[in-house]
Amino acid sequence: MSRLIESICLNDGVFYRLPHHLARMNKSIHEIFHQQNEIQLEDFLYAQSYPTQGLFKCRIIYDIRTHSVEFIPYKTKPVSSxxxxxxxxxxxxxxxxxxxxxxxxxxxxxxxxxxxxxxxxxxxxxxxxxxxxxxxxxxxxxxxxxxxxxxxxxxxxxxxxxxxxxxxxxxxxxxxxxxxxxxxxxxxxxxxxxxxxx
Structure with a gap:
């Protein structure tokens, strides 16, 4: 089964809408893997070495546990059609x-x-x-x-x-x-x- 990803906005060192991301991650773990354990998202993120200036997409790969995290510089792609x-x-x-x-x-x-x-x-x-x-x-x-x-x-x-x-x-x-x-x-x-x- 494919692992899951979660993309979180990191802007100038602040992670945005963590409760919403945590709720979705835990819901997926429960529905897919039938596990009740909860990811300690905030502890996990703040233990990382993360950028404190600029806009980044924080990309987490996980299943019943977190596997990796990366911080990707983010620029909005133009969409005209x-x-x-x-x-x-x-x-x-x-x-x-x-x-x-x-x-x-x-x-x-x-x-x-x-x-x-x-x-x-x-x-x-x-x-x-x-x-x-x-x-x-x-x-x-x-x-x-x-x-x-x-x-x-x-x-x-x-x-x-x-x-x-x-x-x-x-x-x-x-x-x-x-x-x-x-x-x-x-x-x-x-x-x-x-x-x-x-």
Missing amino acids: LKIIKADSIEYAHKFEDRSALHQLYQLREDCDDVLIVKNGFLADSYYSNVILYDGGNWFTPSTPLLAGTMRQYLLETGKISEATIRVEDVRLFQKVKLINAMLGLDGPELSISQIVF
């Missing part, structure tokens, strides 16, 4: 190290920068991110993500976004789409709906 890809059989409820199924979908993007995955007619995620859509007044995230991300959960809990059932044909009812993940919040790449290739 998204291609709708239908994938009814894909499963990615846990953040596995093996992303080959997602990578196959990403290879179908043609000239676009990323994909918007649609499963059983419902909008899900992009290759690396959850998505939120703007209707002119509020931001909404699909209620059918492949992977419920930590930034998505944080924005839901703080009331900055709301969950909605979004079918692929509903996408055109929105004005803008934005990609969010552990490294990208409401300041993430934003595109108009016209930049989506259906």
Whole structure:
């Protein structure tokens, strides 16, 4: 079975949203390995030699224990187009190290920068991110993500976004789409709906 990964934002020596990451890691350990043990994430991270200046993606590989951690300098990749890809059989409820199924979908993007995955007619995620859509007044995230991300959960809990059932044909009812993940919040790449290739 593939090991799991967790990506955490490290900015100027501060690890962000650790409770959300810890909850997801422990949920995965319980559901996949049927273990009740909890990873001591904060102790583990602060015992590392980590950068204290700049923006980094902290990438942890784990199963029932942590195997490795690395700190990768992070720069937002420009995204100016998204291609709708239908994938009814894909499963990615846990953040596995093996992303080959997602990578196959990403290879179908043609000239676009990323994909918007649609499963059983419902909008899900992009290759690396959850998505939120703007209707002119509020931001909404699909209620059918492949992977419920930590930034998505944080924005839901703080009331900055709301969950909605979004079918692929509903996408055109929105004005803008934005990609969010552990490294990208409401300041993430934003595109108009016209930049989506259906």
